[in-house]
Amino acid sequence: MCAAVMLGCNAQPEQKVAAADGETLRPTRNTLTVPDTFSRNAQNQIRAPVSTGQASRIRCTVSRVADGDSIYCGSTGRIRLLMIDAPELAQGEVGRLSRDALDQLLPRGTAVTIETDVRARDRFDRILGYVFLADGRMVNEEMARGGFVAPLVIPPNVRHADRIRRASREARLARRGLWATSAFACSPRDYRGGKCLPARGDTARSSRGVPRR
Numbered sequence: 001m002c003a004a005v006m007l008g009c010n011a012q013p014e015q016k017v018a019a020a021d022g023e024t025l026r027p028t029r030n031t032l033t034v035p036d037t038f039s040r041n042a043q044n045q046i047r048a049p050v051s052t053g054q055a056s057r058i059r060c061t062v063s064r065v066a067d068g069d070s071i072y073c074g075s076t077g078r079i080r081l082l083m084i085d086a087p088e089l090a091q092g093e094v095g096r097l098s099r100d101a102l103d104q105l106l107p108r109g110t111a112v113t114i115e116t117d118v119r120a121r122d123r124f125d126r127i128l129g130y131v132f133l134a135d136g137r138m139v140n141e142e143m144a145r146g147g148f149v150a151p152l153v154i155p156p157n158v159r160h161a162d163r164i165r166r167a168s169r170e171a172r173l174a175r176r177g178l179w180a181t182s183a184f185a186c187s188p189r190d191y192r193g194g195k196c197l198p199a200r201g202d203t204a205r206s207s208r209g210v211p212r213r
Contacts, residue, residue, distance in 0.1 A: 055159070058114040058127070062106045068098025068149055070126070071106055079114055080126040081140045083164040085152035085188045087178070094183040101148040101177070105139050106131070112139070117157035130160055144168040147177020150184050 060073035068086025071079050086102075089095040106112065114129040122128055131139040138160065143149045144167035151168040153161045172179045186196035 055118075056116050056120065058116070058129070060112060060114065062108055062110040062112060064108055065099060065103040065106055067095065068102050068143065071102070071131070073112065073114070076114070076127065078124075078126045079131065080122060080128050081143070082117060082128050082130055082157050083151060083153060083160060084140050084143055084149035086143075086149045087183060087188050088191055091183075091188075091191060094178055094181070097178065098143075098148040101146055102139070102143060105133075105142055117159050119157050128157060138163070140164060141167045145171055145176075147171035147174075147179045150187055152189065 058073075058076055060076040063072040063074055065071050066078065067089055069081045069084050071081075073079050086098040087094040089099065111134060113132045114127060115132065116127065116129045120128060133139060140160070141163050144151060144164050147168075149168075151164050153164070171177055178184060190196055
């Protein structure tokens with residue numbers, strides 16, 4: 001089993017966190033599904049902070065969800081959600097569950113505000129940002145709190161790192177979402193890097209050749 005690169009709430013930026021030993025990934029419709037609604041507790045409805053430093057704001061309407069950590073937003077193009085890393089669709093059901101969770105939060109036609117950090121685009125020219133709903137919730141944080149993504153902090157974009165780490169740690173300790181399985185025993189980043197060994201009897205496509213992102 002290869003170690004995940006997720007960062008816990010109390011972890012240093014490069015420390016790796018692995019899922020519990022001995023877990024077997026057998027998500028079923030009866031035991032692991034996208035929740036009907038994400039938490040709308042008033043304590044979690046944190047308004048988007050005022051833009052500071054090199055941050056900028058972009059308002060757009062969601063065209064579609066690509067996977068568990070990226071969306072298309074009208075003429076703005078593809079948005080890569082900062083601080084989170086979702087299982088790849090090539091990983092099968094876990095990738096689809098993560099995508100469906102994001103699709104529930106951001107159905108087509110949803111108006112959102114994108115807040116960028118120090119580095120606004122990646123090498124694929126995607127906008128890197130924090131996605132805020134009209135009610136003030138940060139979608140990146142909600143996905144982490146739901147347990148459908150792993151935290152992934154890459155400097156210099158660290159503005160909301162503590163929030164994402166706290167939400168992810170909360171989900172991991174509560175065994176919420178994909179943390180109830182061994183989905184993150186090998187991180188999405190390691191999967192893309194071809195470092196994940198297939199489980200016995202796993203006939204799914206190998207991780208080798210999956211584009212890095």
